[in-house]
Amino acid sequence: xxxxxxxxxxxxxxxxxxxxxxxxxxxxxxxxxxxxxxxxxxxxxxxxxxxxxxxxxxxxxxxxxxxxxxxxxxxxxxxxxxxxxxxxxxxxxxxxxxxxxxxxxxxxxxxxxxxxxxxxxxxxxxxxxxxxxxxxxxxxxxxxxxxxxxxxxxxxxxxxxxxxxxxxxxxxxxxxxxxxxxxxxxxxxxxxxxxxxxxxxxxxxxxxxxxxxxxxxxxxxxxxxxxxxxxxxxxxxxxxxxxxxxxxxxxxxxxxxxxxxxxxxxxxxxxxxxxxxxxxxxxxxxxxxxxxxxxxxxxxxxxxxxxxxxxxxxxxxxxxxxxxxxxxxxxxxxxxxxxxxxxxxxxxxxxxxxxxxxxxxxx
Numbered sequence: 001x002x003x004x005x006x007x008x009x010x011x012x013x014x015x016x017x018x019x020x021x022x023x024x025x026x027x028x029x030x031x032x033x034x035x036x037x038x039x040x041x042x043x044x045x046x047x048x049x050x051x052x053x054x055x056x057x058x059x060x061x062x063x064x065x066x067x068x069x070x071x072x073x074x075x076x077x078x079x080x081x082x083x084x085x086x087x088x089x090x091x092x093x094x095x096x097x098x099x100x101x102x103x104x105x106x107x108x109x110x111x112x113x114x115x116x117x118x119x120x121x122x123x124x125x126x127x128x129x130x131x132x133x134x135x136x137x138x139x140x141x142x143x144x145x146x147x148x149x150x151x152x153x154x155x156x157x158x159x160x161x162x163x164x165x166x167x168x169x170x171x172x173x174x175x176x177x178x179x180x181x182x183x184x185x186x187x188x189x190x191x192x193x194x195x196x197x198x199x200x201x202x203x204x205x206x207x208x209x210x211x212x213x214x215x216x217x218x219x220x221x222x223x224x225x226x227x228x229x230x231x232x233x234x235x236x237x238x239x240x241x242x243x244x245x246x247x248x249x250x251x252x253x254x255x256x257x258x259x260x261x262x263x264x265x266x267x268x269x270x271x272x273x274x275x276x277x278x279x280x281x282x283x284x285x286x287x288x289x290x291x292x293x294x295x296x297x298x299x300x301x302x303x304x305x306x307x308x309x310x311x312x313x314x315x316x317x318x319x320x321x322x323x324x325x326x327x328x329x330x331x332x333x334x335x336x337x338x339x340x341x342x343x344x345x346x347x348x349x350x351x352x353x354x355x356x357x358x359x360x361x362x363x
Contacts, residue, residue, distance in 0.1 A: 002026045003173065004126040006113055007068060007075075009060030011188045011195050012132030012176055014067040018191055019175035020130055021071055028124055029068035029075045031061045032112060034084040035206045063195045070192065080116055087111040089206060093216050099267040100343035101247045103160070103312070104204055110163045118168070128173050133157045136177035137169055145169035147295050149352040152180040159312050162347045162357035163293045213245035227272035229256060232265070232281070240274045243267060249282055249339030283336035284363040285319075289346040290328050292358035299323070300348075300355055308333070308348045310340045310360060316349050329358070 003025040005017040020027050061077060068075035088107045095102035113131055121129050134150035135158045145166055150156040164172070176184060188196035207215050217224065224242035231237055238256050240246065245253070250264040256276065265277035287310055294300065302323040308331045309316040319333035331346055340346075340363045347357035 001128065002028070002124070002126040003128040003130050004117060004121040004124060005029045005073070006117055006129070006131045007031050007064035008132070008201075009057075009063035009067075009195060009198075010132065010201065011193065011198055012134075012184060014064070014132075014193050014195060015179075015184045015187045015191075016130055016132040016173075016175045017067065017071055017073065018187065020128075020173065021073070023175075025128065027071070027073050027130075028126060029064060029071075029073045030117070030120060031064040031075070031077050032117075033061065033077055033079045033081060034108070034112065035089075036081060063198070066194045076120075078116075078120065080112060083116060084108070084112060089219065092212075093219060095343050096212065096216055096244045099243070099269040101341045102343045103345055104206075105312075106160050106163065106345055109160055114164060114168050114172070118171070121171070128171055130173045130175065132176055133161060133174050134176050134179075134181075135161055135174050137172060137174060144296050147354040148177075149349075149354075150174075150176070151178050155181050158354050159309065159345065159347050162295070162345060162354055164295065165293070166295075166297050169295075213242060216244055217242075225272065227274065229254070229276055230268075230273050232275060232277050237262075237276060243269065243272055243274060246274050248341045279338075282339045284340055285333045285336050286330055286363055287333070287337075287340045287346045287360050288324070288328065288330045288362050289358035289360050292327055292329060292356060294356035295354055296356075299326070306331075306348050306350050306355060308346055308357075310337060310344055310346050316347075321348060327358075 003020045005020060005027050007013045007017060007029040017027055017029060065075050088104050091107060092102050092104045117129050134152055134155040136148040136150060138146045138148060140146050147158060147161060147164060149158050185196060224244045226239050226241055227243060229237040229240050246264050248264055251261060254262060256262055262276040263279055263282060264274055265281040266275035268275060300321060304321050306321055307316040307318045317333050317337055319331050322330050322332060324330060340360060342360050342362055344360050345357050346360050348355040
């Protein structure tokens, strides 16, 4: 059996490769070149790139190659920068320009890791595609593949994998799904990997230090004009620095003096206004979502009481799943949930099993 290992240069994918070799697979490592930092003309970002804990840098590729060499694996560097720009970066920019907050990591998984890498696996004659994600794949009593949370709930990444299909799950391996992070580092240290103590990636790879507004300006070459901060009644509270710099629930960086904490509660793109309000204004019970994938390949029964979460770092909350149409559902939470944001994913769970999910379009 042959396996294609997606090697980012980080400790997780390196240990995933080692574990697959120990299972008897003939492994080939690949590093995807997705992004060139020099493409961004954001001046303040250029210095940050050197210290920011992102991925996809030249040093990351060198670390991946070093680990592959230590494991006596063949290794390829794949240039997918054009595809990454069209499928991930361009969508990211378009979303922010329309007042939507995207999750580019989900798009990267969908189009890069589990689309283009499958094509490469077929080209190289590999049976499995392997990544360092913390999630588990099992089979149910009907023989269907089931995506489940990782053993290490602090590292669980099942939320960003809801788009996987039965065909893809049949060929994917997540060797770290049953491991906790400290064990992963111990394995890397014992193996003498150059990246055993490497810090984890924290930022979106093409957005150092979270400076997404500056990055968008650097890519597009466009100026995003200032406009008004207003309250819910339309009273002007101050001036914002360009509407792309704000997202639902934001409190920091507003530069507004007030007698209480203020949060972004809405974006009026047509009028170029950022609406501010109280924290309580951010809570809602209903999340409408589209572009849906059900892991089993079959939609769940209407009206089931399940659980869902609307952001990666949230804990899922109980509620009822209701069908509106084949590609439009609403999840009605039992209790109001904070900052349900269009563009983010709504992922539905039954215990530790991922049922599926889609993109939030409104609350």
